[in-house]
Amino acid sequence: MMLTLLVVAGWPLARTIWFGFTDASLGNLDEARWVGFANYLEWFDYGDGEGEWFGLLADEQWWRAVWNTLYFAFVTVSIETALGLIIALALNQKFPFRGLVRAAVLIPWAIPTIVSAKMWAWMLNDQFGIINDLFLRLGLISAPVAWVASADTAMIAVMIVDIWKTTPFMALLILAGLQMIPEDIYEAARVDGVHPLKVFREVTLPLVAPALLVAVIFRALDALRVFDIIYVMTPNNSETRTMSVLAQENLFQFDQFAYGSAASTMLFLVVALVTLGYIRVARLDLGSGR
Amino acid sequence: MKALKAAGFWALIAAILLFALFPFYYAILTSLESGTAIFTPNYLPEAFDLSNYTFVLGQGVFGRNVLNSILVATLTVAISLGLGLTAAFALARIPFRGRGLMLMTILSVSMFPQIAVLAGLFETVRALGLYNSHGALIFSYMIFTLPFTVWVLTTFMRDLPKEVEEAAIMDGASPFVIVTRVFLPLMWPAMATTGLLAFIQAWNEFLFALTFVSSAEMRTAPVAIALISGASAQETPWGPIMAASVTVTMPLVILVLIFQRRIVAGLTAGGVKG
Numbered sequence: 001m002m003l004t005l006l007v008v009a010g011w012p013l014a015r016t017i018w019f020g021f022t023d024a025s026l027g028n029l030d031e032a033r034w035v036g037f038a039n040y041l042e043w044f045d046y047g048d049g050e051g052e053w054f055g056l057l058a059d060e061q062w063w064r065a066v067w068n069t070l071y072f073a074f075v076t077v078s079i080e081t082a083l084g085l086i087i088a089l090a091l092n093q094k095f096p097f098r099g100l101v102r103a104a105v106l107i108p109w110a111i112p113t114i115v116s117a118k119m120w121a122w123m124l125n126d127q128f129g130i131i132n133d134l135f136l137r138l139g140l141i142s143a144p145v146a147w148v149a150s151a152d153t154a155m156i157a158v159m160i161v162d163i164w165k166t167t168p169f170m171a172l173l174i175l176a177g178l179q180m181i182p183e184d185i186y187e188a189a190r191v192d193g194v195h196p197l198k199v200f201r202e203v204t205l206p207l208v209a210p211a212l213l214v215a216v217i218f219r220a221l222d223a224l225r226v227f228d229i230i231y232v233m234t235p236n237n238s239e240t241r242t243m244s245v246l247a248q249e250n251l252f253q254f255d256q257f258a259y260g261s262a263a264s265t266m267l268f269l270v271v272a273l274v275t276l277g278y279i280r281v282a283r284l285d286l287g288s289g290r
Numbered sequence: 291m292k293a294l295k296a297a298g299f300w301a302l303i304a305a306i307l308l309f310a311l312f313p314f315y316y317a318i319l320t321s322l323e324s325g326t327a328i329f330t331p332n333y334l335p336e337a338f339d340l341s342n343y344t345f346v347l348g349q350g351v352f353g354r355n356v357l358n359s360i361l362v363a364t365l366t367v368a369i370s371l372g373l374g375l376t377a378a379f380a381l382a383r384i385p386f387r388g389r390g391l392m393l394m395t396i397l398s399v400s401m402f403p404q405i406a407v408l409a410g411l412f413e414t415v416r417a418l419g420l421y422n423s424h425g426a427l428i429f430s431y432m433i434f435t436l437p438f439t440v441w442v443l444t445t446f447m448r449d450l451p452k453e454v455e456e457a458a459i460m461d462g463a464s465p466f467v468i469v470t471r472v473f474l475p476l477m478w479p480a481m482a483t484t485g486l487l488a489f490i491q492a493w494n495e496f497l498f499a500l501t502f503v504s505s506a507e508m509r510t511a512p513v514a515i516a517l518i519s520g521a522s523a524q525e526t527p528w529g530p531i532m533a534a535s536v537t538v539t540m541p542l543v544i545l546v547l548i549f550q551r552r553i554v555a556g557l558t559a560g561g562v563k564g
Contacts, residue, residue, distance in 0.1 A: 011410065011414060012407035012408075012409075012410025012411040012413075012414055013402065013406060013407050013410060014410065015409065015410030015413055015414070016406055016407060016408070016409040016410040019409050019410070019413075086302075087306055090299070090302055090303060090306065093299070095299070095303070099550065101303055101306070101307060102550060103546060103547050103550040104307055104310055104311055105306060105307075105310050106546045106550060107310055107311060107314060107543055107546060108310050108313070108314070109490070110490055110539070110542040110543060110545070110546045111314065111539050111542065111543075112493060112494040112496075112511075112512045112515075112538060112539065112542075113494050113496060113512070114494075114496055114512040114513075114515050114516045115317075115512070115515060115535040115538055115539055116313070118515060118516075118531055118532075118535055119313045119314070119316070119317045119532070119535060120313060122316075122317070122320065122528050122531070122532065123313060123316060125528075127329075128329045128330075128331065128528075129331070130316060130331040130333075133331035134331075164309070164313065168310070176483075221403075224403065225403035225404055225405060227404070227405065227496070227497050228494075228496035228497065228512075228516075231496070231516075232496075232516050243403075243405070244403060244404075244405040244497075247405045247408070248405060248408065248497065248501075251408060251409055251412075252501060257409065260409065261409040264403075264405050264406045264407075264408060264409055265406065267403050267405055267406055268402070268403060268406035271403050271406075
């Protein structure tokens with residue numbers, strides 16, 4: 001198992017980092033030469049005392065992508081956690097047809113990301129989309145909005161898709177946590193006449209917290225590497241271009257394999273930093289073996 | 291007051307259902323319309339026209355793409371559950387030095403952004419001669435299904451009462467028997483959950499499938515859908531796209547409906563909670 005992981009993860013990661021320091025291109029991976037930090041930052045001298053900084057760290061598009069990614073991850077994960085908790089609490093109640101409702105909630109999560117992106121792109125279509133039609137009828141907007149195409153709303157559009165698609169995952173993980181809470185505790189609270197809100201705050205929340213924190217980290221890691229939604233819904237749009245999209249474009253479309261590798265390496269570092277920070281803050285109990 | 295509460299609760303359930311189901315419902319609706327009917331938004335079914343489906347499945351290689359997806363996802367799940375279960379047993383039950391470190395490593399692999407290994411994996415896949423084959427995808431999908439499977443199964447196994455296993459050891463069972471006869475039945479709900487998650491992850495995967503496969507007939511269904519396009523950018527063929535989307539999603543929806551019972555039954559069964 002560890003060997004498999006080493007081959008599919010460790011080695012490729014090391015190679016990616018190495019490519020980041022070379023002048024590799026898609027055509028001649030074998031003849032890549034070491035160029036040091038040139039892909040990251042390099043002073044290009046024009047010869048007359050003038051010059052300019054080049055490289056990833058001087059690239060405005062890169063910093064834009066970093067910001068887009070962090071913004072996207074923070075907003076979507078926050079909303080997904082809140083919605084997921086509400087749905088999990090509702091589904092934890094006993095009511096007729098609960099099984100059916102649970103199954104229905106899982107459907108968005110089962111739908112491939114590409115399909116959800118396409119479905120929403122269609123629903124958000126500026127001329128024929130049902131969202132514009134609905135909003136116009138309800139009087140929420142006065143003219144059709146080009147959700148996906150216009151710069152102001154493109155980010156909102158991709159966020160909606162992500163939230164729609166992954167909230168069920170969140171709800172499922174939280175629900176699993178909720179169901180681990182023994183019934184007797186609620187029974188005791190009810191007998192003692194404790195207010196439901198207080199029960200939620202002092203019994204449910206602390207007990208479900210471990211499941212919640214793990215769910216949040218899984219989602220955050222996923223959101224930080226978001227690629228497919230954005231690639232499919234808003235290609236070539238600097239308003240939504242995330243780090244993953246930027247790296248993939250450089251690797252396989254712009255024939256800048258080395259530059260893309262450098263971007264991938266930086267993405268890895270950013271994600272690692274965020275994760276370590278989160279584990280520190282949330283004091284996740286990993287592997288202490290209990 | 292009580293009636294009001296119940297009404298509020300059902301309104302919440304209705305809102306959740308609407309939120310969850312409407313896009314898929316609308317995709318089905320669109321896929322059954324053709325011609326100009328597609329371009330007038332309607333909320334209730336008005337047509338039942340299968341021409342989009344015959345178009346998508348009848349021409350090109352889309353049917354082949356769906357088969358590719360099924361094959362790749364199934365093999366990925368089988369391999370990662372097999373490897374994951376044995377690894378989880380070791381990590382949760384057998385005390386050895388560096389166990390915590392190992393779990394940390396596995397977690398850090400699950401945190402690998404796929405893009406970070408993309409360049410290196412591309413080289414590896416080419417070196418192994420797997421480029422443009424199912425093997426490339428099954429191989430590369432291990433990177434996200436395996437850590438997840440191990441992680442969830444380990445957490446679940448750690449929560450199982452030790453007495454179960456101690457009783458088995460007392461009776462002289464070997465580790466292999468313990469895994470297959472004692473843990474497997476108890477782990478079934480967790481296996482179903484993780485297996486389903488892994489399957490859906492593999493089925494949904496886009497980045498690797500886009501990068502490691504170049505020919506149309508080897509593509510998986512999501513990539514094929516993403517690449518359906520019209521004669522020009524203005525003429526996106528929404529009807530066929532929606533038909534293809536529904537085709538790809540239906541098996542998953544059915545799978546979720548079947549597995550749903552197992553997941554709920556498994557999680558609520560009193561046997562494990564003790």
